[in-house]
Amino acid sequence: MHRVHAFRDDALAHHDAVGLVDALRSGEVGTREVVDAAIARVEAVDPDLGAVAHRAFDRARAEARDPRGGYFAGVPTFVKDNVDVAGMPTQHGADAFVARPARRDGDLARMYLATGLVPLGKTRLSEFGFSPAAEHPRQGPVRNPWSTDHTAGASSAGSAALVAAGAVPIAHANDGGGSIRIPAAACGLVGLKPTRGRLAQDAMHRSMPLRIVADGVVTRSVRDTAAFLRESERVYRALHLPPVGDVTRPARRRLRVGVVTTNAGRTASPEVAALTRRTADLLAGLGHAVEEAASPAPASFADDFLLYWGSLATAIVRTGRLTHGRSWDVERCDPLTRGLDRLATRQLHRLPGAVRRLRATARAAVAFHERYDVVLSPTLATTTPRVGHLDPAAGYEQTMARVLDWVAFTPWQNVTGEPAVSLPLATTAEGLPQGMMLGAGAGREALLLELALELEQAVPFPRIAAATGS
Numbered sequence: 001m002h003r004v005h006a007f008r009d010d011a012l013a014h015h016d017a018v019g020l021v022d023a024l025r026s027g028e029v030g031t032r033e034v035v036d037a038a039i040a041r042v043e044a045v046d047p048d049l050g051a052v053a054h055r056a057f058d059r060a061r062a063e064a065r066d067p068r069g070g071y072f073a074g075v076p077t078f079v080k081d082n083v084d085v086a087g088m089p090t091q092h093g094a095d096a097f098v099a100r101p102a103r104r105d106g107d108l109a110r111m112y113l114a115t116g117l118v119p120l121g122k123t124r125l126s127e128f129g130f131s132p133a134a135e136h137p138r139q140g141p142v143r144n145p146w147s148t149d150h151t152a153g154a155s156s157a158g159s160a161a162l163v164a165a166g167a168v169p170i171a172h173a174n175d176g177g178g179s180i181r182i183p184a185a186a187c188g189l190v191g192l193k194p195t196r197g198r199l200a201q202d203a204m205h206r207s208m209p210l211r212i213v214a215d216g217v218v219t220r221s222v223r224d225t226a227a228f229l230r231e232s233e234r235v236y237r238a239l240h241l242p243p244v245g246d247v248t249r250p251a252r253r254r255l256r257v258g259v260v261t262t263n264a265g266r267t268a269s270p271e272v273a274a275l276t277r278r279t280a281d282l283l284a285g286l287g288h289a290v291e292e293a294a295s296p297a298p299a300s301f302a303d304d305f306l307l308y309w310g311s312l313a314t315a316i317v318r319t320g321r322l323t324h325g326r327s328w329d330v331e332r333c334d335p336l337t338r339g340l341d342r343l344a345t346r347q348l349h350r351l352p353g354a355v356r357r358l359r360a361t362a363r364a365a366v367a368f369h370e371r372y373d374v375v376l377s378p379t380l381a382t383t384t385p386r387v388g389h390l391d392p393a394a395g396y397e398q399t400m401a402r403v404l405d406w407v408a409f410t411p412w413q414n415v416t417g418e419p420a421v422s423l424p425l426a427t428t429a430e431g432l433p434q435g436m437m438l439g440a441g442a443g444r445e446a447l448l449l450e451l452a453l454e455l456e457q458a459v460p461f462p463r464i465a466a467a468t469g470s
Helices: 017-026 031-049 057-065 107-113 157-164 181-187 222-235 270-285 301-324 335-346 348-371 396-406 411-416 445-458
Strands: 052-055 076-080 118-123 147-151 170-175 190-193 214-219 256-259 289-292 374-378 420-427 433-440
Touching: 017 031, 017 222, 031 052, 031 057, 031 076, 031 118, 031 157, 052 157, 057 118, 076 157, 107 170, 107 222, 118 157, 157 170, 157 181, 157 214, 170 181, 170 190, 181 190, 181 214, 181 420, 181 433, 190 222, 190 445, 214 222, 222 445, 256 270, 256 348, 270 289, 270 374, 270 420, 270 433, 270 445, 301 335, 301 348, 301 396, 301 411, 335 348, 335 396, 348 411, 374 445, 420 445, 433 445
Parallel strands: 076 118, 076 170, 256 289, 256 374
Antiparallel strands: 052 118, 170 214, 190 214, 190 420, 374 433, 420 433
16 A cells, blocks of 8 residues: 655644644744745655646745735645636646636635635646546546555545645635545545535536535644634625634534434445444444434435436536637547436436425425434445546446445535535544544534534544654
8 A cells, every 4th residue: 555645844844724823923934934845745745646737836935925814824725626716727627628827716716815825726626526536537546645546536636635645734625516525535634515605606606506516625633624614704704604603622512413324325335334333432432312313315316416416517518618618629528527418418307306306305404403413424335446446437337336336425415505524533444544424404514513623532533644654
């Protein structure tokens, strides 16, 4: 098992983002040396990981000389390559067109960078974010730093790989079917998908018929994710939601936890189910009331979500030339994107009913959380697959069957709009991280963060540098 990381005795050291803020403010390190160290780390690990889509190192060095304000001022980061950042192309992980540099920051980037984070560039994703594994037919896969034979997950693969490998402490990610939580689970990170509307969003995601996409970050510590939500809220306040506030310690209140290991017609593998039960025992040992629960997802959920997912591919394929210009060539889309388009085109007559049923899941979610404060499930139904298992070039039918077997739990919160967080609470027999997911009712990120802090104290998260003996 080949592990890759960049942790070393430099300006970044082993700091998480909050620790780096403290080091910068105390004068222990300077912004320029922090940015230079991050660039050196990226250059050291990216040949093995394939995580970077666009480098903006000169811009980052210039910004380090005169960093903007904000709590995270001077902390290096990356932005996922499906949101607009002024001066950088937005390629969406695709070969079907040639992207020009964006003229201005999108709404998400404007909020994200207002916290003071310094972007070193953009990270790779699966084509248009459709696959849970970033395996590009020509550019190659994004590899997992815990084992480069395995996928880093997707679609926020590049961000997760770089944070897990220690190149940067925090990176942007977004999640339309699990794409914050999936790579966090595979790479041993904290990945919280916020409540729908919690953070600012680009127009592309706001205009969806069913707003399944949420933006956030992947981090190595719960406190980093909590600090990011706190600082984002100071820039952009979602008035329809209760504030997250400054979550810095576990709550005393004990919670009602429902444990789900079967969802959308698929059951977690024996190993993953056993790891989930072990996490349930940990929660019970901490005093929480834990019991097995039935998933609130109706029998139609998986098919309805897949059809809606396919309709997004159809929208991209049919409007590609209008959106991306004359360079658009649909034949350069990968087989998964084209297969999703064919599925949705054949079943277009079913789409209104599917969307109607998906919207109705919000009522089932409310009823579930009247009984349980939190739902515990595995983030993913099986252990992390090796590179090639989800290769889109293998053909739509094979790839999609394997995707559905792996990604059985995360789409629920995308449809209901509720928050959920993947935590690196388990390790497989092979020695890889296995994420466990906690979900709560809409607007209850603070509750999830308090519980996550308690679990992090009880079972410190694995560190890749310790696993490699360095």
